[in-house]
Amino acid sequence: GRAGRCKAGVCFHLVSKRRFKVLRGFLESELLRTPLESLCILTKRLNLAPGPYEGVDGIPAFLAKAIDQPHEKSIANAVERLIEIGACDDEKNQLTGLGWKLGGLSVDVRYGKAAIWGLILGVSHSTTLIAVTSSTKDPFNLPRPHQKNAAEAAKLSLAAGSQSDQICLLNAASKFSNSKRTGRGNVTGNSHRFCNDHFLSANALQTVVDTVH
Secondary structure (H helix, E strand, O other), rough: EEOOEEEOOOOOOOOHHHHHOOOOOOOOHHHHHOOOOHHHHHHHHHHOOOOOOOOOOOHHHHHHHOOOOOOOHHHHHHHHHHHOOEOOOOOOOOEEEHHHOOOOOOOOHHHHHHHHHHHHOOOHHHHEEEEEEEEHHHOOOOOOHHHHHHHHHHHHHHOOOOOOOHHHHHHHHHHHHHHHHHHOOOOOHHHHHHHHHHOHHHHHHHHHHHHOO
């Protein structure tokens, strides 16, 4: 993954002919393929775009300086979402108190707001787990063709009848954490057994637990 990033190099991949035919010559800049809400907040926190939206020192003007500048509509949508959740002032385009708090969290701004509300309402651990799990790599491994039904059943069991992806992720992270605490000398074995039974990635869930704590 570092070939060509740190110095000249060669990277080999084994792919099918069908996939090879549709591969792009170069991967798009992350600025063009990821949500911009957190980046917009960062430009305000660092005083890189202190002015109003349409000003020469506004967010669009600053991001236009990028080598691969994001589309104007993408920037507008990001700022609009920040205004909707109360992180940015509509008139002067400045961060609110909530916006400053969200800028210090390493999760999607919507989940960040949920985590803050969770703290206010006394359910911070659960909302933080949901926020971190939903903002990181999907912890579910891709099952083999003959295991698809078993993997789906495992997801349903973690959702506990809620039909909610967030509850499913919350239960996965909580039970993984509990399996590590109640290992009786076989902590790694218990946690990995839980992950194998539910088609989960132990590394992904460990990242979630480490981030939360």
